[in-house]
Amino acid sequence: VAAYSYDKRFFAKPHIWFIALVGVIVPRRLRADWRQEWEAELRCREQLLAEWDRLDWRSKLDLLQRSLSAFWDALWLQPQRLEDEMFQDLRYGVRMLFKSPGFTTVAVLTLALGIGANTVIFGLINTVLLKPLSGREPERLIGVYSHDTTRADSYRLFSHPNYTDLRAQQVVFDDLLATNLFGAGVTEGETTRSVTAVKVSSNYFSVFGVQLAQGRPFLTQEETQPAPVAIVSYRWWQQRGAPPDLVGQSMRVNGRLLTVVGIAPQGFTGAISFFSPDLFLPLSFDQPGSAGGGPPLQDRNRHDLMLVGRLKRGLTLDEANARLKILSAQLAEAYPGTNRDQLITVAPLPRLAISSAPRNDRGQIAAISALALSLSCAVLLIACLNLANMLLARGAARRKEFAVRLALGARAGRLARQLLTEGFLLAALGGVAGLALSALAIDWLTDSLEQVMPVSLNLDARPDLRVLGVTLGFSLLATLFFALGPALKAVRLDVSTSLKEGPGGDARASRQWRPRNLLVIGQVALSLCLLVAAGLVGRGAFQAIRIDPGFDLDRAFYLQLDGGLAGYDEEQTRQLYNRLTERVRSLPGVEAASLALTPPFGEFTFGQRVQPGGAPYPPPPDAATAAQGRPVAAHYNVVGPDFFRTLGIPLRRGREFRQTELAGTGAPREVIISTTLAEKLWPGEEALARTIRLAGGSDADDPGTGAFIPSEGRLQQTFEVVGIIQPYRDQLLPPGDHPLVFVPFSQDYHAAMHLLVRVSPGASVDTVLRAAREEARRLDAILPVLTMKSLRLHLETSLGVWLLHISALLFGTFGAVALLMSLIGVYGVNAYLVAQRTREIGIRMALGADRRVVLRLFLREGLALTGVSLGLGLVLAGLVAQMMRGILFEVSPFDPLVFGAASALLAFTALIACWLPARRATKVDPLIALRHE
Amino acid sequence: MGKGFLSFAATVILQAVGSGYRYGFDIIDMTGLPGGTVYPALRRLEGSGYVVSKWEDQIVAQAAQRPPRKYYELTREGREALEEAVKRYRLLEQTELNKDRDPKPSRA
Numbered sequence A: 001v002a003a004y005s006y007d008k009r010f011f012a013k014p015h016i017w018f019i020a021l022v023g024v025i026v027p028r029r030l031r032a033d034w035r036q037e038w039e040a041e042l043r044c045r046e047q048l049l050a051e052w053d054r055l056d057w058r059s060k061l062d063l064l065q066r067s068l069s070a071f072w073d074a075l076w077l078q079p080q081r082l083e084d085e086m087f088q089d090l091r092y093g094v095r096m097l098f099k100s101p102g103f104t105t106v107a108v109l110t111l112a113l114g115i116g117a118n119t120v121i122f123g124l125i126n127t128v129l130l131k132p133l134s135g136r137e138p139e140r141l142i143g144v145y146s147h148d149t150t151r152a153d154s155y156r157l158f159s160h161p162n163y164t165d166l167r168a169q170q171v172v173f174d175d176l177l178a179t180n181l182f183g184a185g186v187t188e189g190e191t192t193r194s195v196t197a198v199k200v201s202s203n204y205f206s207v208f209g210v211q212l213a214q215g216r217p218f219l220t221q222e223e224t225q226p227a228p229v230a231i232v233s234y235r236w237w238q239q240r241g242a243p244p245d246l247v248g249q250s251m252r253v254n255g256r257l258l259t260v261v262g263i264a265p266q267g268f269t270g271a272i273s274f275f276s277p278d279l280f281l282p283l284s285f286d287q288p289g290s291a292g293g294g295p296p297l298q299d300r301n302r303h304d305l306m307l308v309g310r311l312k313r314g315l316t317l318d319e320a321n322a323r324l325k326i327l328s329a330q331l332a333e334a335y336p337g338t339n340r341d342q343l344i345t346v347a348p349l350p351r352l353a354i355s356s357a358p359r360n361d362r363g364q365i366a367a368i369s370a371l372a373l374s375l376s377c378a379v380l381l382i383a384c385l386n387l388a389n390m391l392l393a394r395g396a397a398r399r400k401e402f403a404v405r406l407a408l409g410a411r412a413g414r415l416a417r418q419l420l421t422e423g424f425l426l427a428a429l430g431g432v433a434g435l436a437l438s439a440l441a442i443d444w445l446t447d448s449l450e451q452v453m454p455v456s457l458n459l460d461a462r463p464d465l466r467v468l469g470v471t472l473g474f475s476l477l478a479t480l481f482f483a484l485g486p487a488l489k490a491v492r493l494d495v496s497t498s499l500k501e502g503p504g505g506d507a508r509a510s511r512q513w514r515p516r517n518l519l520v521i522g523q524v525a526l527s528l529c530l531l532v533a534a535g536l537v538g539r540g541a542f543q544a545i546r547i548d549p550g551f552d553l554d555r556a557f558y559l560q561l562d563g564g565l566a567g568y569d570e571e572q573t574r575q576l577y578n579r580l581t582e583r584v585r586s587l588p589g590v591e592a593a594s595l596a597l598t599p600p601f602g603e604f605t606f607g608q609r610v611q612p613g614g615a616p617y618p619p620p621p622d623a624a625t626a627a628q629g630r631p632v633a634a635h636y637n638v639v640g641p642d643f644f645r646t647l648g649i650p651l652r653r654g655r656e657f658r659q660t661e662l663a664g665t666g667a668p669r670e671v672i673i674s675t676t677l678a679e680k681l682w683p684g685e686e687a688l689a690r691t692i693r694l695a696g697g698s699d700a701d702d703p704g705t706g707a708f709i710p711s712e713g714r715l716q717q718t719f720e721v722v723g724i725i726q727p728y729r730d731q732l733l734p735p736g737d738h739p740l741v742f743v744p745f746s747q748d749y750h751a752a753m754h755l756l757v758r759v760s761p762g763a764s765v766d767t768v769l770r771a772a773r774e775e776a777r778r779l780d781a782i783l784p785v786l787t788m789k790s791l792r793l794h795l796e797t798s799l800g801v802w803l804l805h806i807s808a809l810l811f812g813t814f815g816a817v818a819l820l821m822s823l824i825g826v827y828g829v830n831a832y833l834v835a836q837r838t839r840e841i842g843i844r845m846a847l848g849a850d851r852r853v854v855l856r857l858f859l860r861e862g863l864a865l866t867g868v869s870l871g872l873g874l875v876l877a878g879l880v881a882q883m884m885r886g887i888l889f890e891v892s893p894f895d896p897l898v899f900g901a902a903s904a905l906l907a908f909t910a911l912i913a914c915w916l917p918a919r920r921a922t923k924v925d926p927l928i929a930l931r932h933e
Numbered sequence B: 001m002g003k004g005f006l007s008f009a010a011t012v013i014l015q016a017v018g019s020g021y022r023y024g025f026d027i028i029d030m031t032g033l034p035g036g037t038v039y040p041a042l043r044r045l046e047g048s049g050y051v052v053s054k055w056e057d058q059i060v061a062q063a064a065q066r067p068p069r070k071y072y073e074l075t076r077e078g079r080e081a082l083e084e085a086v087k088r089y090r091l092l093e094q095t096e097l098n099k100d101r102d103p104k105p106s107r108a
Helices: A014-025 A028-051 A057-067 A069-076 A085-099 A101-130 A160-168 A204-208 A220-224 A234-239 A317-334 A362-397 A399-407 A412-452 A465-491 A495-500 A514-545 A570-585 A643-647 A675-681 A765-779 A791-796 A799-836 A838-846 A851-887 A896-922 A926-931 B008-018 B024-031 B035-048 B058-063 B076-088 B090-094
Strands: A141-148 A173-188 A191-200 A229-232 A250-253 A256-263 A279-282 A306-311 A342-348 A556-562 A590-596 A606-612 A632-639 A651-654 A670-674 A691-694 A719-725 A740-744 A752-759 A785-790 B051-055 B070-074
Touching: A014 A028, A014 A057, A014 A069, A028 A057, A028 A069, A028 B024, A028 B070, A057 A069, A069 B035, A085 A101, A085 A412, A101 A362, A101 A412, A101 A465, A101 A799, A141 A317, A160 A173, A160 A317, A173 A204, A173 A279, A204 A306, A229 A250, A317 A342, A362 A399, A362 A412, A362 A465, A362 A514, A362 A799, A362 A851, A399 A412, A412 A465, A412 A799, A514 A799, A514 A851, A514 A896, A556 A765, A556 A791, A570 A590, A570 A752, A570 A765, A590 A643, A606 A675, A632 A675, A643 A752, A670 A675, A675 A719, A675 A740, A691 A740, A752 A765, A765 A785, A785 A791, A799 A838, A799 A851, A799 A896, A838 A851, A838 A926, A851 A896, B008 B024, B008 B035, B008 B070, B008 B076, B024 B035, B035 B051, B070 B076
Parallel strands: A191 A279, A229 A256, A632 A740, A670 A719
Antiparallel strands: A141 A306, A141 A342, A173 A191, A173 A250, A173 A306, A229 A279, A250 A256, A556 A752, A556 A785, A590 A632, A590 A752, A606 A632, A606 A691, A651 A719, A670 A740, A691 A719, B051 B070
């Protein structure tokens, strides 16, 4: 084999050099043979070339190129690897894991929790942030917006004529769709249910580039001419047992009979990634009874369509905006009444919201995701530190085995690979278990979210390839983290001393456990962070339940009504609501009853900007005070008479709305405001009998609220303040008493209202609630009663509380896992220490040290370690708390109770973990310990 | 390594070995196939038992002032498989392989 080493000019021959290089990846068993063959071939070739005097640079290049074939050859031999060392390593690893089932179980569970937590979080991030919209080339779908260039925050939706103008212009979009979200009631048998529906233009599905699962899309004429047709979602179809003949059947929507003409494709979501409407209706479908039916679709003043365009291929957003600027100018010239100063722009669609203004919520979601992911990574890191610790301890126990193998001729690299293989086996098992855990957790999470969300969700967070890939990545990362250190340590083993040493008799023991100390310090410090985070969030969730809203939650309930969904117009609905309220009031056990647009702690609050009556309108942009016309953002509600008595909110001054104010539109324009609002409008002055003006939605001031834009006519009018109430809390987030403004039902008609009922003391809420429901059925069987709940239950099942609870649960789980792991970690280190120093203890005790001294010796070391960890952990936890400031609910990020309790809990745990091994140390019998020699 | 269907390239290589082109580069030159195809194919054929390889005698190699070569040779099974495959690839039947050979290095 050495016969070809005669060549002295080895490095002058790049092809030979290349073979030597590539040979490394050939399985060792085949390497010598492989190399010899290739070298022989290349040298023979070289020699022949030399004989013909043609060894010029081109031939040399050719030779080098030919040697590249060796690379493919070597690659092809890779599978053979499995047959030798790697397979051996794996088999040996599996045997080792089976040999210590306790260790394996703990290790796999630890990793499963760490990897599972990361997979859950990443699965959610994937769904919310990364998964593309349905349809083809979703990156070309963009939102279209329109705003008045002379006013700030004046974004508005589009009118249908404007939409058709834009669609006709083929300079920016390939195609353009219009959609409008609205609530629909579907009557099946005796009951009417509320479903989420969208009105869509006829090209809706073709713009997304999807094919209907069955049936046909809407026709062009159905977009403008009222037609009794509907398309249902795939899920809707499935939920009804997937009847093959659904297309062609009729259904009753908002009191009208429609024919199902199509079924949307499976998993189709439309413009928001995980929100899926159940019902698609043509734009011409007009919701009866809403705000007086509204102007016809062709009215240029009716701005209620959201547009999504498919951008022309190759067009950038800037180019599109430049072209739209010209287009806007043309439109402004053609329709000065409605389009003057209106600038049409495009921007990427937000992930989670439908909005008239361009919003980029990716940054916000990404920030929350990053926080969640970093916390779950901390769990994984703790798990890895813990495991590294366990493996180090195991490595110490296996020193002899390694020494024997090294002495028998094993290479150090092989030993390290063996350990890494075992580590990866553990990580792979942990990854599989983690994936299973995360699937369970995500199922549970989506189920519970669907219970509280007001709209139907399409949260398909099942792991896709990306999630699987990331899980694999986490497993590999974990392997590197926990197995590499111990593996490197094993490699640097000194054979002769290791073979000679007796059990537990390592003279260098105190030096050996240093890296383990660092691991424990890191682990305990991280655990403290997680515990503090869990404490802060948990305290917030607790706070949310015990919240004092300023009124009595326990003796009240509501029925959610929507006459519009049954097809009633304004007149019919008003009469129905009045009669129902009267009849419920006369039920036994009812103290008071009233109507309200939104109940306290509802999913939506309406925002409204309020100005003093005499202030200039529109509000001057430079107004600094309310007196100069600067509007105050307030929560807006429409209520009936007796509303405040029903909730139990004291009136400070003035009176409630009167019964006559319910009668109709001719009633005087009156409002009731909270003292908070009065103080902001007229600081230190009497507010009663003054007037205010409603200046439109306060979307921009308060992103937590939905926008409510009054029709132009009402803006000119002023309302007289007839009552001032004590402020109360009408929503969980953001905390604090928000300014409140109330308008009587007569002034602002809504088909969807809540009937609030207060039960007299001693009466059962449940009984009265059932009686009220029965009364509504007797009065009108088709009137949709969408939900009925006690206010307490309403608060506890609200989205805000759900969010707080879920995050408390999430962080709590992380914290508990971290606590458990640090218990194991600290215990492990101390137990190891005691085992290592058995001989020393024996000598000490033989020389007269008593048990207390030995106990103190070990406790002191363990506690010193814990003290350092806690100090470091407190600093880290402070940083984490600072980062969490934005998501905390009414808890200071430096809540002393939480910090104190978390530190105490961790210190106590560490104490136990130190004490158990220390106690074992005192049980050492000096005679036996010394006999170890 | 599975037996059975021989690819066109494998058949060509087998034929070349059968015709006396017995080591890697010789086969490459003869068939015109790239080395990245020939060597893995030879390993596959060897795995299937259609060819066997043998190292050249050390003394012969030393006399020729080069490292020993690895020579491939058809087995009986290989010959049968070749006959069958050639029937499938009709075109190969007509190819007359020149036994009288004088290998020249190619210049790609």
